[in-house]
Amino acid sequence: MADILALRRTPRRRHPGSASAGVAELVRATGLTGLVKPASAAAGGPDGVGERVLPVLPELRALLPAGGLRRGSTVAVASTAPAPFGATSVLLALLAAASAAGSWCAVVGMPALGLAAAAELGVALERLALVPEPGPDWPAVVAALLDGIDVVAVAPPGPVSTDLGSRLAARARQRGSVLVPYGQWSGADIVLRTPGGGWRGLGEGWGRLARRGLVISRRGRGAAAHPREVTLWLPLGIEPPPPLVEDAPVLEAAG
Amino acid sequence: MSRVMVVWCPDWPVVAAGLIEGIPIHEPVAVLAANRVVACSEAARTEGVRQGLRRREAQARCPWLAIVDDDPARDARAFEPVIEAVEELAPGVEVVRPGTCALAARGPGGYFGSEAGAAERIVEQVAQACLVEAQVGVADGVFAAGLAARSGKLVPAGRTGEFLSGIDIGALDRPELVDLLRRLGVDTLGAFAALPGADVFGRFGLDAALAHRLAGGRDERPLAVRQPPPDLDVTQVFDEPLERVDAAAFAARQLAERLHDRLAGHGLACTRLGIAAFTEQGGELYRTWRHDGLLTAAGIADRVRWQLDGWLARGRAACRSGYQPAVVSGPRPGGIIRLRLYPDGVVEHAGLQLGLWGDAGEERDRAHRVLTRVQGMLGPEAVLTGVLGGGRDPGDHVRLVPWGDERISEPEQPWPGGLPAPSPATVPPTPLPVDVYDAEGGPVGVTARLALTAAPATLDISGELERISGWAGPWPVDERWWAPDEASRRVRFQVCLADGRALLLTLAGGAWSIQGVYD
Numbered sequence: 001m002a003d004i005l006a007l008r009r010t011p012r013r014r015h016p017g018s019a020s021a022g023v024a025e026l027v028r029a030t031g032l033t034g035l036v037k038p039a040s041a042a043a044g045g046p047d048g049v050g051e052r053v054l055p056v057l058p059e060l061r062a063l064l065p066a067g068g069l070r071r072g073s074t075v076a077v078a079s080t081a082p083a084p085f086g087a088t089s090v091l092l093a094l095l096a097a098a099s100a101a102g103s104w105c106a107v108v109g110m111p112a113l114g115l116a117a118a119a120e121l122g123v124a125l126e127r128l129a130l131v132p133e134p135g136p137d138w139p140a141v142v143a144a145l146l147d148g149i150d151v152v153a154v155a156p157p158g159p160v161s162t163d164l165g166s167r168l169a170a171r172a173r174q175r176g177s178v179l180v181p182y183g184q185w186s187g188a189d190i191v192l193r194t195p196g197g198g199w200r201g202l203g204e205g206w207g208r209l210a211r212r213g214l215v216i217s218r219r220g221r222g223a224a225a226h227p228r229e230v231t232l233w234l235p236l237g238i239e240p241p242p243p244l245v246e247d248a249p250v251l252e253a254a255g
Numbered sequence: 256m257s258r259v260m261v262v263w264c265p266d267w268p269v270v271a272a273g274l275i276e277g278i279p280i281h282e283p284v285a286v287l288a289a290n291r292v293v294a295c296s297e298a299a300r301t302e303g304v305r306q307g308l309r310r311r312e313a314q315a316r317c318p319w320l321a322i323v324d325d326d327p328a329r330d331a332r333a334f335e336p337v338i339e340a341v342e343e344l345a346p347g348v349e350v351v352r353p354g355t356c357a358l359a360a361r362g363p364g365g366y367f368g369s370e371a372g373a374a375e376r377i378v379e380q381v382a383q384a385c386l387v388e389a390q391v392g393v394a395d396g397v398f399a400a401g402l403a404a405r406s407g408k409l410v411p412a413g414r415t416g417e418f419l420s421g422i423d424i425g426a427l428d429r430p431e432l433v434d435l436l437r438r439l440g441v442d443t444l445g446a447f448a449a450l451p452g453a454d455v456f457g458r459f460g461l462d463a464a465l466a467h468r469l470a471g472g473r474d475e476r477p478l479a480v481r482q483p484p485p486d487l488d489v490t491q492v493f494d495e496p497l498e499r500v501d502a503a504a505f506a507a508r509q510l511a512e513r514l515h516d517r518l519a520g521h522g523l524a525c526t527r528l529g530i531a532a533f534t535e536q537g538g539e540l541y542r543t544w545r546h547d548g549l550l551t552a553a554g555i556a557d558r559v560r561w562q563l564d565g566w567l568a569r570g571r572a573a574c575r576s577g578y579q580p581a582v583v584s585g586p587r588p589g590g591i592i593r594l595r596l597y598p599d600g601v602v603e604h605a606g607l608q609l610g611l612w613g614d615a616g617e618e619r620d621r622a623h624r625v626l627t628r629v630q631g632m633l634g635p636e637a638v639l640t641g642v643l644g645g646g647r648d649p650g651d652h653v654r655l656v657p658w659g660d661e662r663i664s665e666p667e668q669p670w671p672g673g674l675p676a677p678s679p680a681t682v683p684p685t686p687l688p689v690d691v692y693d694a695e696g697g698p699v700g701v702t703a704r705l706a707l708t709a710a711p712a713t714l715d716i717s718g719e720l721e722r723i724s725g726w727a728g729p730w731p732v733d734e735r736w737w738a739p740d741e742a743s744r745r746v747r748f749q750v751c752l753a754d755g756r757a758l759l760l761t762l763a764g765g766a767w768s769i770q771g772v773y774d
């Protein structure tokens with residue numbers, strides 16, 4: 001229904017002026033029908049695909065100035081000190097909503113990624129491509145992926161020079177994809193870190209890992225310069241537990 | 256009345272099991288479907304095993320009987336080389352069922368001098384090409400020829416009725432009708448054929464009337480000849496070896512157009528495309544591309560170009576660094592002198608379907624193009640996608656398949672002993688060995704009765720000691736104990752370290768390892 005409405009509205013929105021008609025004629029004459037689009041087309045529909053901002057989990061919205069992953073931006077997930085734990089979950093949580101809404105995602109250079117955890121967070125595995133071993137020519141692989149994949153996460157095998165980082169970021173900006181570097185990366189628009197967090201449900205010989213509070217902080221440039229912190233409770237979709245008295249974990253039977 | 260030659264391989268389901276699964280068929284073997292014997296080997300027959308026996312009865316008669324499950328697909332697959340061997344001598348073969356094929360006797364009969372000579376040649380050919388024993392029968396009509404093949408008889412022209420008259424009525428292969436006729440005292444095909452045709456039709460119906468015609472040797476059905484699959488490969492030989500990508504791209508486009516024309520001429524489209532290149536050093540490079548849509552001419556050209564791009568680039572890189580990729584045979588790929596495209600997975604071309612709303616699926620096409628391109632750079636196995644399946648450990652839970660391959664997801668079923676969600680976000684491809692100590696510094700183990708020898712207190716990750724603040728387990732798994740090579744007996748623990756990390760530990764055969772990190 002929304003599509004039909006959009007179709008009906010489009011001609012009214014566009015002015016049937018001489019310039020527009022000329023362009024339309026040119027497009028038809030050179031056989032470019034379907035390849036040239038009005039700028040308004042990029043605004044896309046309400047389904048999330050083709051929008052300028054890809055959706056993220058509601059808990060993460062506060063961290064991103066656009067309220068989601070803005071196309072063309074670089075959002076890094078730092079996996080270094082002080083606390084390197086939880087970075088992979090943050091990465092997967094970042095992909096989850098966009099992937100579920102129909103975007104394509106790729107993860108480069110992470111052979112140990114737990115796909116079961118990705119699926120539990122809501123990542124659609126049929127739209128998730130993995131390049132576990134990109135080899136020494138990984139920047140070429142990432143650049144190629146940025147051409148057609150909406151979100152490209154990459155864990156570089158070593159330190160990345162500022163020059164290479166800015167070249168890949170420029171590529172992402174040009175192609176309208178989101179680059180999500182995992183690990184050390186300079187020049188990202190937003191850097192997400194996990195300064196803290198902990199697990200609940202595990203005791204001395206009983207219980208199981210049940211709930212996890214993951215504190216995520218951001219640092220960035222421009223609108224994201226103001227540091228901010230949120231707590232993401234996993235698994236998703238359950239009410240965050242009330243603050244607990246110390247050393248009184250939730251009782252729960254194992255599997 | 257046309258002369259028909261039937262080539263019959265006795266006990267075909269047994270022979271097929273022998274050919275494909277390597278079962279020794281000279282020993283007692285029986286093929287069972289729905290708990291009944293459908294075929295058995297000669298050795299089993301001498302022990303008293305018969306068609307139609309129940310499994311238990313067959314095993315009682317011959318306790319060392321090897322049992323194979325019936326698999327019609329296996330039978331058909333194994334029969335394909337036999338058909339090809341027969342087709343080498345005589346074209347126009349009809350596959351009656353796996354194990355039996357029919358052909359017109361006139362052509363080969365004339366060519367090899369006599370029907371007997373032709374039969375001999377065919378039996379010899381099948382024996383040499385496929386190591387399969389066959390018998391040939393010739394008669395008027397497929398039905399009679401099939402019966403003649405059972406005894407290896409060549410029934411002279413016009414004497415088919417006479418040949419059939421002495422045969423038991425059971426040969427009709429219509430159990431209900433045969434049962435009824437036996438009770439009426441009709442025991443041979445000759446006796447059945449002697450009944451007036453109109454009365455048989457009136458009393459027993461159409462199917463019986465057909466059977467009556469067969470019994471009388473009036474089998475008018477023409478052969479439904481198998482159409483050999485068309486040759487769809489295209490090949491191009493280059494006088495100048497191709498070293499540069501742009502030259503290769505040009506060649507690829509031309510070749511792709513030719514392949515596409517050929518496919519379109521047969522009304523087909525292909526879903527998998529094999530590319531083979533032969534280099535001047537004598538190396539051969541193969542790769543098969545898969546595509547879940549249909550490949551167009553441009554699609555084929557793109558794939559060939561990426562493919563050659565990857566190979567030629569690798570050849571240059573190999574020259575520079577001495578790096579030797581595993582898939583390349585020969586010292587380095589070198590220039591390409593011959594290129595061959597062979598379509599695989601050919602389907603009827605029913606016209607490409609476009610998206611309903613113009614650019615629907617555009618994102619998908621773009622992503623596919625990019626991922627295929629990366630596959631061209633790194634190889635098809637470098638781009639993977641996960642399929643959720645069953646399993647008890649996070650590593651078993653997901654199967655990785657190359658991009659573009661078929662994603663066969665298993666139906667969701669409960670896995671007793673599986674770990675509860677959340678799953679670890681990091682699953683090392685090879686478990687990382689660690690040591691676990693108790694408060695006194697002694698090693699921690701698990702007894703045969705799944706009791707811990709001591710509460711774990713510290714974890715030694717390659718020399719670094721970490722304090723364990725919480726743990727749960729042992730959760731045992733004893734998988735595939737019936738298959739000694741694949742058996743795995745282990746216990747799992749969830750462990751929380753003092754610095755907030757959570758790990759999934761496994762203890763198998765006295766060795767601890769990290770199987771997952773709740774990262």
